Amino acid sequence: xxxxxxxxxxxxxxxxxxxxxxxxxxxxxxxxxxxxxxxxxxxxxxxxxxxxxxxxxxxxxxxxxxxxxxxxxxxxxxxxxxxxxxxxxxxxxxxxxxxxxxxxxxxxxxxxxxxxxxxxxxxxxxxxxxxxxxxxxxxxxxxxxxxxxxxxxxxxxxxxxxxxxxxxxxxxxxxxxxxxxxxxxxxxxxxxxxxxxxxxxxxxxxxxxxxxxxxxxxxxxxxxxxxxxxxxxxxxxxxxxxxxxxxxxxxxxxxxxxxxxxxxxxxxxxxxxxxxxxxxxxxxxxxxxxxxxxxxxxxxxxxxxxxxxxxxxxxxxxxxxxxxxxxxxxxxxxxxxxxxxxxxxxxxxxxxxxxxxxxxxxxxxxxxxxxxxxxxxxxxxxxxxxxxxxxxx
Amino acid sequence: xxxxxxxxxxxxxxxxxxxxxxxxxxxxxxxxxxxxxxxxxxxxxxxxxxxxxxxxxxxxxxxxxxxxxxxxxxxxxxxxxxxxxxxxxxxxxxxxxxxxxxxxxxxxxxxxxxxxxxxxxxxxxxxxxxxxxxxxxxxxxxxxxxxxxxxxxxxxxxxxxxxxxxxxxxxxxxxx
Amino acid sequence: xxxxxxxxxxxxxxxxxxxxxxxxxxxxxxxxxxxxxxxxxxxxxxxxxxxxxxxxxxxxxxxxxxxxxxxxxxxxxxxxxxxxxxxxxxxxxxxxxxxxxxxxxxxxxxxxxxxxxxxxxxxxxxxxxxxxxxxxxxxxxxxxxxxxxxxxxxxxxxxxxxxxxxxxxxxxxxxxxxxxxxxxxxxxxxxxxxxxxxxxxxxxxxxxxxxxxxxxxxxxxxxxxxxxxxxxxxxxxxxxxxxxxxxxxxxxxxxxxx
Numbered sequence: 001x002x003x004x005x006x007x008x009x010x011x012x013x014x015x016x017x018x019x020x021x022x023x024x025x026x027x028x029x030x031x032x033x034x035x036x037x038x039x040x041x042x043x044x045x046x047x048x049x050x051x052x053x054x055x056x057x058x059x060x061x062x063x064x065x066x067x068x069x070x071x072x073x074x075x076x077x078x079x080x081x082x083x084x085x086x087x088x089x090x091x092x093x094x095x096x097x098x099x100x101x102x103x104x105x106x107x108x109x110x111x112x113x114x115x116x117x118x119x120x121x122x123x124x125x126x127x128x129x130x131x132x133x134x135x136x137x138x139x140x141x142x143x144x145x146x147x148x149x150x151x152x153x154x155x156x157x158x159x160x161x162x163x164x165x166x167x168x169x170x171x172x173x174x175x176x177x178x179x180x181x182x183x184x185x186x187x188x189x190x191x192x193x194x195x196x197x198x199x200x201x202x203x204x205x206x207x208x209x210x211x212x213x214x215x216x217x218x219x220x221x222x223x224x225x226x227x228x229x230x231x232x233x234x235x236x237x238x239x240x241x242x243x244x245x246x247x248x249x250x251x252x253x254x255x256x257x258x259x260x261x262x263x264x265x266x267x268x269x270x271x272x273x274x275x276x277x278x279x280x281x282x283x284x285x286x287x288x289x290x291x292x293x294x295x296x297x298x299x300x301x302x303x304x305x306x307x308x309x310x311x312x313x314x315x316x317x318x319x320x321x322x323x324x325x326x327x328x329x330x331x332x333x334x335x336x337x338x339x340x341x342x343x344x345x346x347x348x349x350x351x352x353x354x355x356x357x358x359x360x361x362x363x364x365x366x367x368x369x370x371x372x373x374x375x376x377x378x379x380x381x382x383x384x385x386x387x388x389x390x391x392x393x
Numbered sequence: 394x395x396x397x398x399x400x401x402x403x404x405x406x407x408x409x410x411x412x413x414x415x416x417x418x419x420x421x422x423x424x425x426x427x428x429x430x431x432x433x434x435x436x437x438x439x440x441x442x443x444x445x446x447x448x449x450x451x452x453x454x455x456x457x458x459x460x461x462x463x464x465x466x467x468x469x470x471x472x473x474x475x476x477x478x479x480x481x482x483x484x485x486x487x488x489x490x491x492x493x494x495x496x497x498x499x500x501x502x503x504x505x506x507x508x509x510x511x512x513x514x515x516x517x518x519x520x521x522x523x524x525x526x527x528x529x530x531x532x533x534x535x536x537x538x539x540x541x542x543x544x545x546x547x548x549x550x551x552x553x554x555x556x557x558x559x560x561x562x563x564x565x566x567x568x569x
Numbered sequence: 570x571x572x573x574x575x576x577x578x579x580x581x582x583x584x585x586x587x588x589x590x591x592x593x594x595x596x597x598x599x600x601x602x603x604x605x606x607x608x609x610x611x612x613x614x615x616x617x618x619x620x621x622x623x624x625x626x627x628x629x630x631x632x633x634x635x636x637x638x639x640x641x642x643x644x645x646x647x648x649x650x651x652x653x654x655x656x657x658x659x660x661x662x663x664x665x666x667x668x669x670x671x672x673x674x675x676x677x678x679x680x681x682x683x684x685x686x687x688x689x690x691x692x693x694x695x696x697x698x699x700x701x702x703x704x705x706x707x708x709x710x711x712x713x714x715x716x717x718x719x720x721x722x723x724x725x726x727x728x729x730x731x732x733x734x735x736x737x738x739x740x741x742x743x744x745x746x747x748x749x750x751x752x753x754x755x756x757x758x759x760x761x762x763x764x765x766x767x768x769x770x771x772x773x774x775x776x777x778x779x780x781x782x783x784x785x786x787x788x789x790x791x792x793x794x795x796x797x798x799x800x801x802x803x804x805x806x807x808x809x810x811x812x813x814x815x816x817x818x819x820x821x822x823x824x825x826x827x
Contacts, residue, residue: 045597050604085432117530120455127463131435134470138428150474157467177530336593337586352579 020102020112028098031253032246033063038324039249039331046335073238078141081235085139090236090243093132097247099125100254105180107267107315108308118179119171122258123164126213129251130156133222133232136244140235148231151342152215152222158349159212165357166205169364170195170262179258183266196263201360203263205353207329210255212349214248216330218337219345256326257319264322267315276301407447414440427473435466452530619677619692621708622670623717633714634689637663644684649675668713672698673706691720 004012037052037060044051052059078086103118105111115121130153137149171177173195174185186193196203212219223231233244260266270278280298284291304310340348414437421433438461445454537545605612614620625634637654653667682690693716700706708716 042597044602046593048596048600048603050602053606085429115451117451117455120452120459120530124455124458124463127459127467130463130467131432134467135432150471153467153470157464160463332590332593332597333586336589352575 024098024101024112028101028250028253029246032249033067035249035253035327036063036066036245038327039334042328042331043335046332067242070239070242075238075240078235080141082139082141085135086235087139087240089132089136089139090233090240090247092128092135093247094243094250096125096128096132097250097254100251100258103179104254104257104261104319105183105266105315106319107312109180110267110312110315111180114178114180116176116178118182119164119167119177123160126156126160129213132247136236137232140232142235144228144230145232145234148222148224148228148234151228152232155212155215155219155221155345155349158346159209159353162349162353162357163206163209163213165354165361166202166209167262168357169199169202169360172361172364172368173198179261179266183261183268186265187268194263194265199263199360199364201356201363205357205360206259206263208348209353210259211330211333212345214252214255214330216252217334218339220339221342221345224339252327252330253323256330257323259326260319260322264325265318266322267319269314269318269321271305271311271314273301273303273305273307273310277305403447407444410440410443410447413437414444428470431466431469431473434469435462438462438466450528452528452533614694614696618694618696619679620695621672621693621698621716622675622677622679622681622690622713623693623695623720624668624710624713625689625691625717625720626714633665634687635665635668636687636689637665637668638686640684640686641681641690644680646678646680647674647676650681665710668710669707670713671707673703691717693717693720 007015040062041051043049052062055062055065100122102112103115103121105114133149133152133156137145137147137152140146170182174182176182176185182195186195215222222228223233228234233241236244277298278301280294280296280301283294283297417433417437417440421430421437424430424433438457442454442457442462445451445457626632637652639652642648642650642652649671651667651669651671652665654663654665656662657664677692679692682692695716698706
């Protein structure tokens with residue numbers, strides 16, 4: 001730490017940035033490997049298969065074999081492509097997907113950059129996804145690519161509006177765009193404080209809209225195999241194709257982490273110290289003969305409750321747990337529902353989800369206003385009701 | 394002072410971003426293919442957002458990216474795609490004729506440059522210099538809904554009118 | 570669209586999605602995988618499986634049943650069967666010199682088996698027909714006979730078995746089809762099993778043929794009105810006929826029938 005403090009501030013900033021960036025990359029790749037494997041396994045289980053089985057125990061190191069294969073695969077460069085767009089596009093998508101991880105809080109002050117504009121940052125970064133898709137589609141010089149890219153772009157911009165609108169309810173309740181503030185605002189009543197309950201409408205709208213944003217089934221129109229060979233990455237092969245896959249799964253994990261942060265309380269959850277203390281108290285209740293053990297466990301719990309590292313580990317554990325709940329949900333939905341048509345997609349986005357999310361904003365604002373206004377009137381029957389409502393908000 | 398400036402990362406970051414902005418803007422004007430022009434425009438917007446970030450105006454940077462690099466570029470891409478390739482090729486032919494209107498370009502450019510120079514010299518530079526004030530989203534929101542509520546509402550009404558107008562225009566086109 | 574409709578549609582959509590998710594969850598959690606670990610285990614192929622066509626041997630005499638009549642080569646839509654033969658000057662019989670099937674082009678259509686008048690060809694169950702070099706996919710006479718050994722039998726085909734009773738998916742005694750298997754007389758595959766003694770109502774285009782069959786049956790020494798009743802003695806005869814088989818003349822009789 002002394003060595004770190006002795007560095008000039010500029011070097012600290014740059015080194016810290018490089019370090020954080022590398023960590024985020026590694027974290028993204030790790031998530032990619034796990035997500036890829038989960039996708040294949042879950043699809044197999046749903047279809048009464050066993051999935052990859054040969055590489056490693058139960059095939060669990062299949063993604064590494066896949067990546068090695070893609071790495072050494074022949075790289076095919078079609079003749080009449082728009083060279084620069086074709087070459088750059090996969091990497092823009094990949095970087096965009098990783099950028100979202102920058103603002104996900106893993107614990108108390110355990111976050112790469114605690115941007116004040118967290119949610120706007122998410123929406124802004126998503127804009128580059130459109131550009132990457134379009135670059136790939138246009139650069140490939142292929143009609144399927146271009147059609148897929150245009151579909152993807154149309155879908156992304158229509159659902160981006162809905163998604164941001166569905167998040168505004170959360171922002172109104174937390175009073176901040178900063179993700180760490182949103183997490184802290186959910187910690188008041190433990191489990192019940194999660195925004196999942198008061199923001200149920202926003203939560204459902206966010207789930208649907210983020211599935212559409214991610215181009216996942218049932219909204220995977222941009223790469224609908226039966227219609228457009230593979231959408232915008234038809235002409236890609238080898239590692240550049242893998243970049244699209246990487247981007248897709250890292251994006252999925254990042255969106256799930258954002259959903260967990262906004263609606264399921266993020267990293268908040270019982271730490272090891274709290275669990276031990278609670279367990280000790282429970283043990284103490286069983287009678288005198290377990291008292292020494294109970295007291296010891298409780299004391300140990302109390303002693304490690306303040307440890308930053310342990311709390312961070314607990315935060316990461318809870319965040320990962322909640323994130324993978326959402327990832328599982330997305331995969332479950334993908335292997336259950338058939339693909340929607342393009343007109344159904346647009347109808348759902350513009351005629352259903354957008355009005356519903358606007359109604360959610362209106363409802364949240366009204367209830368919050370009512371709760372704040374009537375909270376000051378002590379002698380009133382309505383006040384009690386409003387207080388109940390306010391308790392929920 | 395000078396060596397400090399040359400040593401600082403901020404300065405070089407700014408130089409890089411500025412060069413990217415200028416080059417991409419230039420390429421946007423001169424590139425023959427209109428889709429490339431749109432993408433160069435997105436690049437220049439991104440670089441400008443980087444300059445905003447350098448000034449620690451995160452909100453402005455994010456809005457720059459969200460609105461310009463995201464929404465506007467996508468809109469332009471859609472406009473290109475919906476206008477059809479024939480129109481694009483037609484425009485490419487007419488690009489040659491544009492050289493005849495060189496004097497007009499020079500005049501407009503000169504006027505614009507004069508305006509920018511005037512702004513530059515009229516401004517009280519270097520601004521601030523003391524404590525750097527970080528503008529929060531909350532402050533912007535409060536200002537928008539108290540001090541500047543009437544301009545804000547006028548702007549939104551204007552946008553609404555524009556939207557309705559666009560719908561009416563396209564509806565008439567679709568009828569005929 | 571009123572608000573009620575709006576909410577109701579959303580509710581129905583959510584309900585149907587929840588139903589679908591419930592089903593997939595059940596499949597995921599509570600149903601075992603049906604995967605066959607292929608190179609380690611091999612699944613049983615169904616009786617109607619069409620693998621490589623192979624040549625049968627008559628296990629009583631040890632001679633191949635093929636008579637080089639060229640019917641299969643004629644019937645083959647893709648011309649993959651090559652037959653070369655010469656005539657034995659003593660017995661005046663055709664002797665097969667070469668019988669080759671190019672499996673790189675064979676489409677396993679079963680036409681050669683249907684065309685064979687001597688029950689010499691049969692669609693085998695072998696499906697692992699991959700070779701590194703496509704030239705190796707030309708299966709010669711010896712290969713086909715060797716592969717066909719396990720489908721060959723020494724048993725006598727029943728007394729005056731009627732070809733018309735046997736649906737085309739029962740391969741000429743290969744599957745040892747019993748009466749239960751031949752319920753779908755001139756019908757379609759995939760029909761649920763019929764109750765015992767059920768007599769199907771034939772479609773008009775088959776009624777004429779049925780009448781012909783019945784007249785043919787009455788001419789024969791065994792008086793039998795229905796084909797279903799006639800199949801019984803045949804099924805009983807099958808296991809018994811193997812050792813005490815009378816040699817000769819079966820093939821020709823079978824070939825003589827339409």
